[in-house]
Amino acid sequence: MNEIGLDSAGEGTAGRREAVLDVVLALLVEKGAAALTMTAVARRASCSKETLYKWFGDREGLLTETVRWQASKVRAGAYDRQHLDAGALRESLEGFAANWLTVISSETSVALNRIAIGQAETLGGIVLANGRFAIGERLKPLLLDARAAGLVAFDDAEEAFRTFFGLAGRDVQIRRLLGDRFAIDAAADARRAVDQFLALYGATKTPAMAG
Template sequence: MLTDRQQAVLDAVLALMVEQGGDFSMTSVARRAACSKETLYKWFGDRDGLLTATVRWQASKVRAGNYDSQRLDAAALRESLENFAANWLKVISSSTSIALNRVAVSHAASGKSNLGHIVLDNGRFAIGERLKPLLEAGRAAGLLAFDDSEAAFRSFFGLVGRDVQIRLLLGDGLKLTAAEISRDASQATAQFLALFGAERPKARFI
């Protein structure tokens, strides 16, 4: 669990990425966050450790919401999926995520650092593992029908993201308002439920 002070450090890293791309030093982070380099190394280890913590911090903002897996109904499933979709759209359309992903793509292409793998492992893959329990709970409750939770997640991910992230990464001036994010999250959820929704089997009485 990150302290408020540690969160402030990671926000400083994200701010530097927006301003400078990936070419920042531990010294510049320490200066921006008003702490010592020794503190950074103590908290996060090396630069890769700091980057990993930063990616995890940004990805943690994408949540599936609170739900009771033992008492999941159609309304709670829809609400949780919509919350996840809205959180994810809000995060990926932020200037910090755009900068972070641009740096990760650049470093992955050049081999400059391990940031590409860090973003995949602690961003996309971690987010998938965060949502799959909800999908599996929906299947157990008879609300969803699918064979593979990874494939179901990828379908939902695609319906939510559409071409938004690639457009933003390539410099499109797309601006998503809160109302547009809410609308798109609701629409993606409805489309997903149309593809994977299943009615609960009726009880049989003997």
């Protein structure tokens, strides 16, 4: 039951907070948002509720910190911007799409999005900023570099990204959120999405629908 250990590793209280946040994530995934009570967190984390409130203020603070903590773990490495030929572009785009698909399909992401949607006023903005918009800001430089290299053609990088987002995600996220557990081949889906995206925006082929 004790998942933390009484500070035996000598990591001080540094890792304790994060251990608590991991307990929140684990409970969220295993039991769902309804079972996420302060008592359950305290018991699972082998800490007292008093400590929980001292560290995180209240329940909402605990949830907020958990969302940020998970977001900080998901950040994928930035992609190399050198030697951007057609192959490198394709590889980077597929990496983005496959990683994104893997993340939004994971139980942790689904559970976190569920609770954020349930409290859209307070948590929705955080998840949105660290999810949808964060990946947009990380992908746009790649798209702009690709355009500068004459590999793709578009007017608005935001619109191009939204199309990429749609082609990659399709119905995956909403189905997962609504409880549909179906198999996903992230690599194959990423390849298909990139094929379709380049068919629409690629400059080497017929530049259809660039506006």
